[in-house]
Amino acid sequence: ALPGNAISQALPGNAISLALPGNPSFPGSAWERHYRLQFEIADTGCGIAADELETIFQPFVQTQSGKQAQEGTGLGLVISKKFVELMGGKITVSSQIGKGSTFNFEIKVNVCEAKNLDEKQFHRPGFTLEHNQENYRILIVDDLPENRRLLFELLSEFGFDIREASNGIEAIEVWESWQPHLIWMDLRMPVMDGYAATKEIRNRENNQSGTGKDSKATAIVALTAISSENERAIAIESGCDDYLIKPFRPNDIFEAMNKYIGVPFVDEEPISKQDSTKNEVLALTREDLAVLPDDWLTSFYQATIEGDFDLMLELIDQIPSDCQFLANTLTNLTQNFEFEALINLTDTHKGEK
Structure with a gap:
């Protein structure tokens, strides 16, 4: 999944889960200006209190309305923020109690000539x-x-x-x-x-x-x-x-x-190498990672929480050669920005709950 896709799924997902009767809206959708894309996503939910706006981008923090909805992990906004920053942008939020919230972000883009596009890369097997x-x-x-x-x-x-x-x-x-x-x-x-x-x-x-x-x-x-x-x-x-x-x-x-x-x-199409790799990624379990040292898991978990992409790849490079499957699979997850999956896999305290 591309980071833009993850952001566009996570933010409307919050809007939908917390909205009162009414729908999340995407005013203006997106427009290009000087090689930047600007997005605005608004909901008609119960809103976020001013004192909560300072903490909603912190890991595992949920607003009062989010806790009442009993949905999510408190990671959606954290991951969205990191994705935006990875693409050279910044995300902001404004909210009014009883009226809803509006998230704004913009990202840097490079314009690509249509003739350089490969149609196959956009085709999904059915x-x-x-x-x-x-x-x-x-x-x-x-x-x-x-x-x-x-x-x-x-x-x-x-x-x-x-x-x-x-x-x-x-x-x-x-x-x-x-x-x-x-x-x-x-x-x-x-x-x-x-x-x-x-x-x-x-x-x-x-x-x-x-x-x-x-x-x-x-x-x-x-x-x-x-x-x-x-x-x-x-x-x-x-x-x-x-x-x-x-x-x-x-x-x-x-x-x-x-x-x-x-x-x-x-x-409808034969399984490609990419599909095969995806199946390997889906097959990875916490038990597979048990062969790695606890301090490595803790460091990788913290780097993922912080969205430190470079450190995550550096830590993967430290994995011994006899665990090449783990290294390859973790690299795939990292490069596809599957941060929540990585957090679930490397949280050393999860099994104690």
Whole structure:
């Protein structure tokens, strides 16, 4: 992912998660002036208090409204700020309680002649389904319409039978009457959360099996903005088959559907070397990094938090040659600005929580 993409995802993501009825807006979108791009992103949320404006760009700091929304890790703005600075820019924010917030940033750009562009670099490999597949029933459960719409638009291209629910009670009702093959379950929702809804569905499935009814268990995958090993454990204990973090990659969705209900997605293009490298990156775990010294992990973690790109690469160069896979994979993550993934992988205190 390019840093510009990460910024444009993180800031609207904050706007959407904290906005009251209304929508985040992008006045003027972007315009070029003397080889700089200027952006303005505004939301109609509850706003940020003046005393909180001084700390919102610090790691793991969330505003009061952010804590109430119970979403995110407190890293989105930190990472956005570092990306902007890496591209020679600066980010600012203004806010009014009860009216919303506006973020402004500008970045340096180089103009490229159209004739020098390679069309292949902008083409994304697509996916399709094998022919003569059954009609898969998919239930999307999320209290935010924009989140449901995002997943609906991704999956509707494949002809799935899709229904939606905005809370746990609605999810149980749809499950009872419709028996979906798979449920994408948000965890934090009003009325009834995803944990309780999943438990209730599993209890009803157990009761059905006890009566001798021949029914296959519905796959339930948690899809949430909460990046926490503790939350993951609770979700799995509640009956979820898996736990994915928002924002998700389309490939994550496809892989889960293939794994849990056997949807046979087919890549329309052969797997390239870049795709193969991406798969290696996704396969990296905290256990893989356990071979590295704790002081190295602490230094790399701190450099990532501070967005010190040069120091991160210097530390990777210190990795022994017999751990070349780790070095290559960490380099890929660093060069693709996957800071949050790196933070999760190298936080030596995470397993103690």
